[in-house]
Amino acid sequence: MIVCPNCQHQNHVQASHCAQCGQSLSDAVYRVCPSCGALNPIDGQFCQRCLTDLTAPAAQAQPAPAPPDMAPEPTPIESAPAEPAAQPAKPNTKKREAKRKKRRDRKERAAQRDIAPLPDPAEGRQPQSPENGLAELGGDPLAGVSDVLPLETAVALPHRGSPPAELRSGHDEQEDARLFSSLASEPAPLTAAAQQVLPPVRAELPRWLKLVLALMLLLAACIPTLSPGWLPTPTTPSAGTNAMLSALSSLGSDAQVLVAYEYGPDHAAELDPVAQRVLEQLADQGVRIHLLSTEPSGLGLAERMLHGSDSLQGGLDRGQIQVLGLLPGREIGVRTLMRSVESAFRMQTVTSETHAADLTHTPTRISGFDHVILLGDDSRAMRAWIEQAPPTLHPLAIVTAQVYPALVPYEASGQLVTLVQGPTAAIELQASTSSRITATGATDGLAALFLVVLCVAILANVLPVKPGKTR
Amino acid sequence: MRRIMVAAFAVIAGLLVCLGLLLPSPWLGRVADLLLEGALILAAFALLLGLLNVLRSHAQKAVKGPRRGQSIVLIVALLLTLAIGLLFPQSAAQAWVFDYVYSPIQASLGALLAFVALQAAFRAFRLRTVDAAILLVSSLIMLFLQIPATAALWPRLGAVRDWMLAVPVAAGIRGLLLGIALGTMATALRVLFAVDRPYTGEE
């Protein structure tokens, strides 16, 4: 098959003219390279792709192969009879040469796209004399030009830039790359990704509503001082309060009682009234009282109560009441106390201007105490005391309303002598004594608080509240 | 090696204290007491560490930050109270600071809780779910029964209140306490077996 140089039509091997455009095919002769199969001009000495010597004996018998897209295998093609290379050029050669050059360039570009490896240019290269090569081209286009470099077949060589210098990454870059790859390749469970819905932002209550709620609460707080006693108060204390009073009343003048102040100033209003009442009763009975706390603020409240009451101050002066001090470490401190009172307070001495701690009248072990009274606002601290107390010693607990339900099981199981809720116990004690007015006021205050909560519950379900934004 | 030694020391100390508290051995009991006293001393030093942390963080904020004034007031108050406590222990000045500064501030913050609790109750009492309805009804009932006047007006209500506390509430609390006790024991055992090493911060 002969490819027409004009229209690239593939003609029969014996054709003298192109079947499509009529171009004479007498000049369209190709020499096939035996190494890479490239089409080369019949008068070329070296293959323009791989630089194989085409004039070698094996190369001369090679026919031109068919174009790759037309036939699966290159078939030998009988080219037109090769004319001697030394034949003189025909007229209008320059035009033809230009066309040939164009064809050669096109083929070279196509050949460069081919992935076949090129042989080493140094192999099989025969020194080419410029004169011979130029003579094959039909004349020396550079005749008369001095200082001309010899023709090179560099155009046939693939152009390759120099390989880039090897990049070396630093330690920081490697760390970044490792981090990036761990992040990028981190598997994301589909279920988690499918549930990316966070709860909506809770809407802030309107300012006027906050003001209304605050005013209602303030009014309820003022009721105890303003009310003349609308509601009746119980004349007898409840069973828990009675049990507490009877337990305290049974103590003789030589009894030893340990009182633990486990609450802070934020709950002082709930527990101070009952605590003071209990201490005063014990002081009147002549009981020896020992105070301690695992919280610094509890100790301060104890000392404030002692100095604030005449009977308690007197007991402090007589040495009937003493402050053992701070028991640090919470549960560890309680545990140490349960093992030995002496070792718990060995490193501490409570001194003041008028009182020195005297442990000679303090039992050395917890079992030496007749009673342990716990005053607390922290459920965990209360449970630590109750659970670590020896089986023979059952504490008496006076706690806040919040903690009370959490300790009911301990009372039911007998680990507590009695459990008393501070605020209601104070009302009951005041009602049974001369402080009746205070008790009725407090009762009205609790009722007012209930009404406030009821109003809040109604308002919450009646008033429209703007829903929160979704994130 | 260091991690193994730390873990071994923690495990051995934990086992000694545990056995010293549970077994009737005087020697083990003394060792356990000694280790517990050491822990008490560490707790006191931890408080010192916390004090230094407060000073450092607020000193940085006092130099630059949106609440410079508040940080300065805090640092001054802290140093002043510390000086009073160290120089004049158990004195009237110390009692004054507690009675007229610390207690009122704590009581005020506690009172503030009442307001925010009411706001939270406003949100919680909206009847959108069954849980909210149960919360609302039970809260109102218990609050009503807590008023001493109810027992005075209707004595049976006092018995109802006692029953509610002794039966359903106690049952629920017992279940919670049992689960918490098991969880606490399991956590302690994980530390004893060195599965968890909270003392090193590692996993």
Place this chain on the structure above:
Amino acid sequence: MTPLVPLLSGNTEPIALIVILILGALVALFTLRARGGGRMALRPLRVYQRLSELCSQATESAATVFATLGSSAPEGSGMASAQAALMLLRFVGRNIAHTGRPVRATTCDAALLPAAQGTLTQAERSDGLRHPRTGSQISFAGPEPLGMAVEAECAMADDAPLANLMVGDVGAEALLLTEMHPGVIHYAGSDDPADGALLQIAGDETVIGEDVLSGGAYLDRPMHMGSLVAQDTLRVVLMVAILVGVVAASIGLWG
């Protein structure tokens, strides 16, 4: 009233030792099984699922997370809740360390402060943070929970975090934070029965009781599943013992 545990003339230590030995054996057995790849089913807990989503949300929005560690003391019975708080801190710290916004926390227990600092530093280092912070983002706010709440409120006003984790020994002070910052997602949890009701109305996502202590098994510590299964096993044993005791006491065999 009859004491709860009357078996050995008032001594409870031997019983406690027996229970601990049984639980210890079960924990060892199931932990080894978990380590060997044994599968154990857990009932879903929404709060821990939400926590994973929270970390994703924080990563996407480059927002920070705040933690209020409460007054959990790493000693005594508070150790378990302190561990739970540290576990959540570690999980969140590890998952959002790469956002560049530090996790900040406040505590009102001085002994928990160094533990929390170490935990957060290790968590950030394990996430690949090349220069982990020194742990200075954990602050101590004094021994009072209300003081801690005030410090946390100020910190949240400055940082505008996406969420606030209040898991541990947290009480009524949580209300202060949830109402002062309604735009923040509040995760609240306490193992104290007295605080459960308050936290239920305070937090957006709440966990109470022993669910607080089981966070490790849900989050990043599959080894904890063994101890969780051991707890459940012992719980069944105790339930059977209680039922047997109730029946025996009712028919007069024991009492």
